[in-house]
Amino acid sequence: MKKKNTDIFGALADPNRRKILMLLSAGILSVSALAEQFEVSRPAISKHIKVLEENNLVTVTDQGRERLCELQQQGFLELYDWIKFYDAFWNEKFNNLENYLNKDL
Amino acid sequence: MKKKNTDIFGALADPNRRKILMLLSAGILSVSALAEQFEVSRPAISKHIKVLEENNLVTVTDQGRERLCELQQQGFLELYDWIKFYDAFWNEKFNNLENYLNKDL
DNA sequence: TATTTAATTACGCAATATTTTTATTAACTA
DNA sequence: TAGTTAATAAAAATATTGCGTAATTAAATA
Numbered sequence: 001m002k003k004k005n006t007d008i009f010g011a012l013a014d015p016n017r018r019k020i021l022m023l024l025s026a027g028i029l030s031v032s033a034l035a036e037q038f039e040v041s042r043p044a045i046s047k048h049i050k051v052l053e054e055n056n057l058v059t060v061t062d063q064g065r066e067r068l069c070e071l072q073q074q075g076f077l078e079l080y081d082w083i084k085f086y087d088a089f090w091n092e093k094f095n096n097l098e099n100y101l102n103k104d105l
Numbered sequence: 106m107k108k109k110n111t112d113i114f115g116a117l118a119d120p121n122r123r124k125i126l127m128l129l130s131a132g133i134l135s136v137s138a139l140a141e142q143f144e145v146s147r148p149a150i151s152k153h154i155k156v157l158e159e160n161n162l163v164t165v166t167d168q169g170r171e172r173l174c175e176l177q178q179q180g181f182l183e184l185y186d187w188i189k190f191y192d193a194f195w196n197e198k199f200n201n202l203e204n205y206l207n208k209d210l
Numbered sequence: 211t212a213t214t215t216a217a218t219t220a221c222g223c224a225a226t227a228t229t230t231t232t233a234t235t236a237a238c239t240a
Numbered sequence: 241t242a243g244t245t246a247a248t249a250a251a252a253a254t255a256t257t258g259c260g261t262a263a264t265t266a267a268a269t270a
Contacts, residue, residue, distance in 0.1 A: 043261085065216045086176075090181065146229070146230060147247075151247065170235095
């Protein structure tokens, strides 16, 4: 039983991890292909990918000795759900403001 | 010139800070009123609020010796902008899938 | 089979983050 | 004015994170 290190917000808190996601938005890439785009070492990138994987932002599939990384929607949906709550909050707030402003028209 | 500690993703990475936002979604609260809802000390909450303020998730207004905290939309919009990019990514992806599936109909 | 390549694991360390305790500032109130 | 309340600042302790090096595993290749 492996324990999860961080949640989705923690996963997104690191700039290198967000850069990985951005790179993967252009297409599937191996760990090495990703690592080439960074100053940091390959093990560092490996760990970042693991965090992204644990939080369902990325899926990794073994292909021979390579591991191919691809964006996964589920993690993004989780984040989306979170922000939707506040989106609703703001909509309601501005609706109420609008109602208030129109009260005497 | 004071330097900002973290960006919006870092600001949201802490569970206590997200709880502060949730509590503020119910209405304006003073620092003390917020602190009551946590196990951690008041200075800790103070610092969390500062981070939220620096990232435009919360505005604080002085009222006598109290400081009233309120949600601020700007920070949420920043996050929204980020996720919108990936939202578009997924929409495009599934559109393409749909196009592919319908190709021979 | 020996070597190379892709990647992870293990370990340790430096940098950051979070929290606490103590001290301080400023605004109310008796 | 003296005491209390709300909050932050400063300093220090603790916890977590990110990263590198070295070692290891597994697959491809000469």
